Amino acid sequence: MKLCYLISYDIRDDYRLSRVLRYMKGRGIHLQYSVFYCYLKPEELLKIIEDILAQIDEKEDDVRIYPMNRRFRAIFLGRGAPIPEGVDIFLE
Numbered sequence: 277m278k279l280c281y282l283i284s285y286d287i288r289d290d291y292r293l294s295r296v297l298r299y300m301k302g303r304g305i306h307l308q309y310s311v312f313y314c315y316l317k318p319e320e321l322l323k324i325i326e327d328i329l330a331q332i333d334e335k336e337d338d339v340r341i342y343p344m345n346r347r348f349r350a351i352f353l354g355r356g357a358p359i360p361e362g363v364d365i366f367l368e
Contacts, residue, residue: 280344281321284311285328287337295331296339313344 283304287293293310300306303324304314316324321341328339 278315278317279321281314281316282307282311282342282344283314283324283339284342285332285337285339286310287332287339289333289336292332292337296328299327299331 281304283300285293285296287296287310297310300312303316303320304312307313314321314324325341332339
């Protein structure tokens with residue numbers, strides 16, 4: 277069963293940041309510069325965790341993965357990029 281996740285990161289080195297950004301672009305919706313919305317099976321999530329761990333420095337970088345509940349609709353304020361047509365994002 278697929279679940280929704282919000283994946284965000286703060287990576288101190290530009291090279292590592294660039295690698296993680298390129299990696300994540302193929303795995304979720306790019307909401308903000310370092311925030312992705314992903315709809316994943318458990319094994320896909322484990323693969324992402326494994327792959328990101330191989331790319332970051334755990335002593336300098338911070339990656340967070342938040343499970344989301346689809347029952348509640350998100351509220352968007354400001355000038356961020358619009359969510360693609362046909363995509364619903366819900367937050368708990």
